[in-house]
Amino acid sequence: xxxxxxxxxxxxxxxxxxxxETQQNQAYCAVASAAAVINSFxxxxxxxxxKKYKPYPYATQDSLFNECTDENVxxxxxxxxxxxxxxxxxxxDQTKALLECNLPSEGWSVDAVHVDPSNVSIDxxxxxxxxxxxxxxxxxxxNFNRAAANQEGGGHFSPIGGYSHERDAFLVMDVAKYKxxxxxxxxxxxxxxxxxxxxxxxxxxxxxxxKLKESHPxxxxxxxASDLARSLSKLGCKAAYRGYLLVSQL
Amino acid sequence: xxxxxxxxxxxxxxxxxxxxETQQNQAYCAVASAAAVINSFxxxxxxxxxKKYKPYPYATQDSLFNECTDENVxxxxxxxxxxxxxxxxxxxDQTKALLECNLPSEGWSVDAVHVDPSNVSIDxxxxxxxxxxxxxxxxxxxNFNRAAANQEGGGHFSPIGGYSHERDAFLVMDVAKYKxxxxxxxxxxxxxxxxxxxxxxxxxxxxxxxKLKESHPxxxxxxxASDLARSLSKLGCKAAYRGYLLVSQL
Numbered sequence: 276x277x278x279x280x281x282x283x284x285x286x287x288x289x290x291x292x293x294x295x296e297t298q299q300n301q302a303y304c305a306v307a308s309a310a311a312v313i314n315s316f317x318x319x320x321x322x323x324x325x326k327k328y329k330p331y332p333y334a335t336q337d338s339l340f341n342e343c344t345d346e347n348v349x350x351x352x353x354x355x356x357x358x359x360x361x362x363x364x365x366x367x368d369q370t371k372a373l374l375e376c377n378l379p380s381e382g383w384s385v386d387a388v389h390v391d392p393s394n395v396s397i398d399x400x401x402x403x404x405x406x407x408x409x410x411x412x413x414x415x416x417x418n419f420n421r422a423a424a425n426q427e428g429g430g431h432f433s434p435i436g437g438y439s440h441e442r443d444a445f446l447v448m449d450v451a452k453y454k455x456x457x458x459x460x461x462x463x464x465x466x467x468x469x470x471x472x473x474x475x476x477x478x479x480x481x482x483x484x485x486k487l488k489e490s491h492p493x494x495x496x497x498x499x500a501s502d503l504a505r506s507l508s509k510l511g512c513k514a515a516y517r518g519y520l521l522v523s524q525l
Numbered sequence: 526x527x528x529x530x531x532x533x534x535x536x537x538x539x540x541x542x543x544x545x546e547t548q549q550n551q552a553y554c555a556v557a558s559a560a561a562v563i564n565s566f567x568x569x570x571x572x573x574x575x576k577k578y579k580p581y582p583y584a585t586q587d588s589l590f591n592e593c594t595d596e597n598v599x600x601x602x603x604x605x606x607x608x609x610x611x612x613x614x615x616x617x618d619q620t621k622a623l624l625e626c627n628l629p630s631e632g633w634s635v636d637a638v639h640v641d642p643s644n645v646s647i648d649x650x651x652x653x654x655x656x657x658x659x660x661x662x663x664x665x666x667x668n669f670n671r672a673a674a675n676q677e678g679g680g681h682f683s684p685i686g687g688y689s690h691e692r693d694a695f696l697v698m699d700v701a702k703y704k705x706x707x708x709x710x711x712x713x714x715x716x717x718x719x720x721x722x723x724x725x726x727x728x729x730x731x732x733x734x735x736k737l738k739e740s741h742p743x744x745x746x747x748x749x750a751s752d753l754a755r756s757l758s759k760l761g762c763k764a765a766y767r768g769y770l771l772v773s774q775l
Contacts, residue, residue: 293702452544
């Protein structure tokens with residue numbers, strides 16, 4: 276297939292690509308990745324209906340936020356998204372919770388694998404991802420550090436669209452289409468970029484976010500690196516390894 | 526390629542698909558198609574920068590509107606888009622103008638071919654489209670009537686992503702992803718759906734739109750079929766055949 280050179284494992288690429296929209300702002304990489312995964316299960320679950328596309332069901336980045344996510348992920352509204360404001364964003368466990376809020380409570384699983392090198396080897400990672408890519412009922416989202424993958428930027432999320440046995444590389448379908456095209460990343464480079472630390476890999480969400488808004492409104496939408504650092508501290512952020520999410524219909 | 530069965534002409538499919546976003550509301554099919562075409566020329570022209578993705582260039586549906594389109598296409602703002610409000614939308618010649626406003630004035634061409642059956646045969650259509658799909662420097666957008674293509678709905682725009690010689694069919698990459706997946710349409714069915722009449726295929730834009738807003742504000746964002754009919758009449762709408770757009774770097 277000309278546009279992607281040595282592509283030899285196409286199934287998931289096609290599963291995802293129609294419902295994969297660009298992240299709607301620079302903090303929504305996890306949200307856009309989750310929406311793409313949910314749309315890729317069209318026919319296997321009821322997709323949400325966004326008012327702008329009524330009556331047609333389609334997971335949009337806005338439509339993933341609801342009462343469940345307010346309780347379990349982050350408080351979302353048009354003026355205040357907490358860590359969802361750039362330069363923040365969701366962490367791996369929040370993204371897991373976002374997906375769980377938008378999937379049926381029975382018959383589905385969302386596993387978050389933090390790539391701590393003492394527990395998860397490159398072989399573990401490769402096996403998990405390839406197995407999921409081979410299954411019509413599974414999807415993969417990675418949370419990686421762009422810098423460690425030789426890209427410009429920091430923490431980022433995107434779905435994986437395929438694996439090339441020949442090159443031992445994964446196709447990252449970047450949801451920041453304005454920034455990077457879909458790109459093949461060799462397994463060792465992907466592993467290195469997952470095995471990185473998110474300074475706010477866990478935090479007291481969403482309670483701390485609500486409190487922060489009340490006590491330090493100027494920190495609730497941090498626009499500088501130093502404000503962000505103060506924000507993270509006030510939010511009770513703790514470091515955690517990045518990693519990947521496996522989403523499966525059981 | 527598994528997901529698209531008998532796909533045998535993949536180039537344009539891959540050229541488009543990364544920059545092809547869902548239309549952002551139910552009237553923006555032409556705008557979304559134009560943005561997809563412009564993004565597919567990344568590297569061959571300077572893409573616009575939308576403030577939400579600053580500093581990264583990427584044609585968004587909002588970013589296509591500018592002073593040139595206000596003069597030549599339609600008056601665009603957040604509360605009043607004239608025929609851009611659902612159930613309206615752009616016509617073929619407005620979409621041509623929208624593209625021309627967003628392409629360099631030299632070295633590019635946008636041809637609008639109205640499929641009037643007395644002038645344009647199915648063989649003419651097939652030849653034009655296949656030639657364009659075979660050229661790395663050309664793109665195709667069709668303006669068809671969904672009903673005549675056995676779909677639900679009326680006038681619609683989408684890019685064409687490929688041609689299958691074996692089946693004599695074109696891949697319509699629907700920008701209303703919430704409504705239809707990418708679909709192969711046999712050439713005779715596509716021809717039949719292009720060879721249909723847009724009740725407002727030409728009109729006095731944008732002057733009539735500005736006047737209508739002043740004289741009949743209730744008709745400027747018609748919400749019923751009867752209001753739309755009155756709107757179209759006040760706007761000086763004339764019928765014209767739908768058809769296709771050929772966009773080329775010369």
